[in-house]
Amino acid sequence: MDSNETVSLIVPPEILEKIFSYLAMKDLLACSEVCLVWNRVADNKKLWRALVIENIGKGWLPHIESQEEKTSFSVTGYFDPVLDLNVQSHNDDDDDNNDSTPLLSSASVGSNNNTRLLSSLNPYKNIFLQRASLVHNWTSGVYNKYVLEPKKYGLTDFYRLRDLNYPSKAPQDCLYYPILGERYDKEKALLLIEIKEDPKIVCILSIFASSKKSYECVKRMCVMRNDVLWLTTNKVEYLSVTKQDTSTKKCGEPDSCASHCNKVITLKTWHHDKSKYHSYITIDNDYLAVSIGLSSYVWCKKTLILKFTCNLLDSGIRYKFPRLVTCFKDECMILCHNEPGTNVSVIEVFKIIDDKVEGELQMKRALDMDTGYFVADMECCANSIVIKASAGCLEGPPYSLVLELHSLEVSRSFHNVTSPFYFCEVGLQDLMMYDRSRFSFSCFNIPTKVFLERKLPGKQLLCHFSLLLENLAVIQTIESLEIWNWRKNAICHTIETDIGTRSRQINICTNKWFIIEKYEKIILYIGKI
Numbered sequence: 001m002d003s004n005e006t007v008s009l010i011v012p013p014e015i016l017e018k019i020f021s022y023l024a025m026k027d028l029l030a031c032s033e034v035c036l037v038w039n040r041v042a043d044n045k046k047l048w049r050a051l052v053i054e055n056i057g058k059g060w061l062p063h064i065e066s067q068e069e070k071t072s073f074s075v076t077g078y079f080d081p082v083l084d085l086n087v088q089s090h091n092d093d094d095d096d097n098n099d100s101t102p103l104l105s106s107a108s109v110g111s112n113n114n115t116r117l118l119s120s121l122n123p124y125k126n127i128f129l130q131r132a133s134l135v136h137n138w139t140s141g142v143y144n145k146y147v148l149e150p151k152k153y154g155l156t157d158f159y160r161l162r163d164l165n166y167p168s169k170a171p172q173d174c175l176y177y178p179i180l181g182e183r184y185d186k187e188k189a190l191l192l193i194e195i196k197e198d199p200k201i202v203c204i205l206s207i208f209a210s211s212k213k214s215y216e217c218v219k220r221m222c223v224m225r226n227d228v229l230w231l232t233t234n235k236v237e238y239l240s241v242t243k244q245d246t247s248t249k250k251c252g253e254p255d256s257c258a259s260h261c262n263k264v265i266t267l268k269t270w271h272h273d274k275s276k277y278h279s280y281i282t283i284d285n286d287y288l289a290v291s292i293g294l295s296s297y298v299w300c301k302k303t304l305i306l307k308f309t310c311n312l313l314d315s316g317i318r319y320k321f322p323r324l325v326t327c328f329k330d331e332c333m334i335l336c337h338n339e340p341g342t343n344v345s346v347i348e349v350f351k352i353i354d355d356k357v358e359g360e361l362q363m364k365r366a367l368d369m370d371t372g373y374f375v376a377d378m379e380c381c382a383n384s385i386v387i388k389a390s391a392g393c394l395e396g397p398p399y400s401l402v403l404e405l406h407s408l409e410v411s412r413s414f415h416n417v418t419s420p421f422y423f424c425e426v427g428l429q430d431l432m433m434y435d436r437s438r439f440s441f442s443c444f445n446i447p448t449k450v451f452l453e454r455k456l457p458g459k460q461l462l463c464h465f466s467l468l469l470e471n472l473a474v475i476q477t478i479e480s481l482e483i484w485n486w487r488k489n490a491i492c493h494t495i496e497t498d499i500g501t502r503s504r505q506i507n508i509c510t511n512k513w514f515i516i517e518k519y520e521k522i523i524l525y526i527g528k529i
Contacts, residue, residue, distance in 0.1 A: 016041045025051050025128070048124035057428050058285075059168030060127050130529050134171075134511065135470050137528045138483055141493040146199055146524040153191055153201060155181035160517055163220040164508055167282050169428070169469070171512035171529075173225050176202070176241065179522070180218060188217060192228065192241065195513055199524065203241055205264060219275055224283040227301065229290075233275040236268040236290050236297070238304070267299055280326045287352065289333065291326035298333055298352055308333055308352050308359045329380040329405070333359065336367075336375050336387070343369045347385075347408055365408040370399070379426040382446045384411065386426050400424055400433065402446060412449065414442065427467040432486070434462060443486055454489050466509030474514055476506055481516070495525065 011019075020028055020042055028051070032042035052060055137143065150158040158181030166174050179191040192203040221230040226241045240263070268290070277293035287307065288299045298308035310333070312324060325336040331352045338345050345367045350359035369375070369389060376390035376398070385408075387401040402412040414433060424433040433442040439462070443452040456462060456475070464476045471487040474495075481496040507515045513526040 013037070013041050017044055017047065020044070020047055021050065025055065043122055043125075045122055045124055048122055048128075052124050052127050056127070056131060057168065057170065059170030059173045060131065062123060062172075131469070131511075133529050134527050135472065138468060138472055139485070139492040141483075141495075142528050144197065144526045144528065146526070148193065148199065148522040148524060149520065150179050150181060150191075150522065151520065153179070154183050154204075155179070155189070155191070156184055157182050160507055161218065161221050165220065165222045165282065166508060166510055167222065167224050167284060169510040171510070174223070174510040174512060175225060176223055176228065177508070177515060177524075178221060178223065178228065190218075190230075195524070195526070197526070203239075205239070220279055220281050222281045222283050227283050227288075229281055229283055229288055231279055231281055231290065231292065233273045234270045235266055236281075238265045238267055238288060238299075239263060265304065267304065268297060278323045278325065282328050284328065287328070287331070289326075289328040291324055291335075294324045294337070296324065296326055296333055296335060298328070306357060307354070308350065309357055310335065310350065310359070312337055323374070325375050325378055327378050327380050327385065332362065334378070334380070334385065336378060338369075338374045339366075343371055343373070345369055345375045347403075349408070363408050367401075367403075367408075367410075373399075380405065381426045381431065382429045384446050386431055386446075388424065400431065402431065402444070412444065414444070425465070425467055428469075430467065432465070432467060432473070434465060436462065441486060452487070454486055456484075464505035466506045466514065468509060468514070469511040474506055474509055476516070 016038065020031060023031065028042050028047065032039045049061070052058075158179055161178060161180055164178070168174070175195060177193045177195055179193060181189060181191075183189050190205040191201055192205075194200045194202045217232050219231045219233065221228065223229075228239045228241065230237055242263075267288070274292050279290075279292040281288075281290045283289075283301070286301055288301055288304075290297045294312035296308070296310045297306060299305065300307050323338065327334050333350045333352065335348045335350065336345055347363075347365050347367055348361060349363040351362050353360050367375075367387075372391050373389045375387055377388045379386050383405045385403040385405055387403065388398060389401065390398045400414045401410055403409065404411050414431075424431060426432075429446055431444040431446060433444075434440070435442070439455055441452075441454040441456075443454055444450070456477075462475060462477055465484075466474050468474055468483070471485050472492070473484050473486050475482050475484045479497065480494055482491050483493040483495065484490070485492050505516070507517055507522075509515075511527075512529075513524060515525075516523050
C-alpha cells in the first residue's frame with residue numbers, strides 16, 4: 001500500500017471535500033490525479049459549482065440545476081455553427097486544417113494538460129471547458145456574422161434602444177435582442193429576435209399608443225433568458241416569452257408569418273409622464289426590480305407579487321432634483337440619494353423579506369462626495385459596489401469609487417482622470433476606465449485589487465469598447481473593429497476594417513455575441529463553442 005492510499009484511508013472523504021473547497025481550480029485538478037479516492041472527491045459537483053460561481057458567475061449555471069440522478073448537462077450544442085446563405089462564417093485557422101471543432105488552449109483552463117482533466121460528466125467542469133472554447137474562438141476569429149435588416153421585418157424605421165441592459169452576459173441568459181420601431185401602419189412596435197445560428201423573429205409587440213416616437217416611449221429595457229422588462233413614460237411592463245409565443249419566421253420573411261404576442265403584463269402605472277426622471281431596471285433569477293424618480297419597486301418573478309417598495313417622498317424631505325440611484329444584488333436593493341444642499345450621498349441596503357414590503361434595512365452609510373459632485377450611477381461587481389460620480393453641467397472630470405458590499409467602506413477611488421472624454425465599464429470582476437486624451441485604459445481587478453495601465457497599440461482614437469469575457473474586449477475605432485486582449489495589450493483579431501463614420505457604436509455585447517448598427521442594418525456576431 002503506497003503513501004497516497006494510506007492518506008486516503010486515514011482522511012475521510014468528507015474532510016477531503018472540506019479541504020478541497022479552499023483550493024483554486026488548477027490545484028483541485030492536480031489533486032484529482034493523486035489517486036482514485038482523491039479523484040472521486042475532487043470531481044464533486046458541489047466543489048465545481050462553487051468554482052463556477054466564484055470565477056465566472058451564476059449566469060453560467062444550468063437553468064435547472066441537475067439532480068443527483070442526472071450525470072450530465074450540455075450546453076455545447078447550444079449554438080452549433082451552421083453555414084447557410086444568410087451566414088458569413090469566419091475561421092482564421094489554416095484552410096488545410098479547417099475543423100469546426102475548436103482547439104482548446106490548456107492555459108485558458110488553468111494549467112498545462114488540464115483540458116484532458118476537465119473532460120468529465122460533471123456539468124460544472126464542462127462549463128469551464130465551454131468558456132475556454134469560447135475564449136479561444138473569439139481570439140482566433142472563429143465566429144458567425146449575420147446582417148439583419150429591420151425594414152424587412154415590416155418596420156419603416158427603427159431606433160437603437162439607448163438603455164438596453166443584460167444583467168447576465170452568459171450565453172443561456174442572452175437569448176433575445178429587441179428592435180424598436182414603427183410599422184407601415186404607423187403603429188409603434190417591439191420585435192424580439194431570437195439569437196441563435198438561424199436568427200428568427202419570435203414575437204411582435206404592438207404596445208405603444210403614445211404620440212411620441214418609439215425611442216421616446218421606451219425609457220429602459222432589460223432582457224434575461226425568456227424575460228423582458230421595460231419602462232415606458234408612465235408604465236412598467238413585463239413579458240415572459242414562452243414556446244407557444246414563438247413562430248418559425250426567419251428574419252426577412254413577410255410579416256404575416258410572425259406571431260403577435262399579447263401577453264404583456266403591466267406591473268405599475270403612473271398618471272403623469274416620468275420620462276425625465278433617473279431610472280433603473282434589472283432582472284435576476286427570482287425578482288424584477290425597478291427604480292424611477294424617488295421610488296423603487298421589487299416584484300417576485302414567479303408570482304408578480306410586489307415584495308418591496310420604497311419612496312423617499314415619504315421621509316418628508318423636499319428634493320429639488322429627484323434622483324434615486326439604485327442597484328440590485330442577491331435579494332438586496334441598494335439605494336443611494338443625495339442629501340439636499342450638501343455633498344453627502346446616503347447609501348442604504350435593504351434585504352427583501354417575504355412578509356415585509358418595506359424590506360429590512362441591513363446597512364446605511366453617509367458618503368462624502370467631492371464638492372459639486374453627485375452619484376450618477378452605480379453597479380455591483382463581484383462583492384463590491386462601483387459608484388460613478390459626476391459634476392453634472394459643471395466643469396470637472398468624473399471619477400469612480402469602489403465600495404465593499406458587506407461594509408460599504410471605500411476600498412479604492414480613482415480620481416486620476418484628467419479628461420472629460422472618459423467612460424468606464426464594469427465587468428464580472430473588472431473595472432475598465434478609458435481616458436481619451438491619453439489613449440489609455442485603467443484596468444482594476446476588484447477581487448485581487450490588481451491595477452494595470454494599458455494604451456491601445458498605435459494610439460488609435462477609440463470610439464467605443466465593450467468587455468467580452470475573460471481578458472477580451474471588443475474595441476471600435478474610426479478605422480476598425482477588433483478583439484483586444486487588454487491584459488496582454490495585444491490585438492487578437494481584426495473583425496472589420498474601414499468601419500466608416502456613419503457606423504454607430506457597439507449596441508450590446510455579451511459573452512457569446514455582440515451587435516453593432518451600421519447604416520440601416522444590424523450586424524450580429526456570434527462566437528462558436
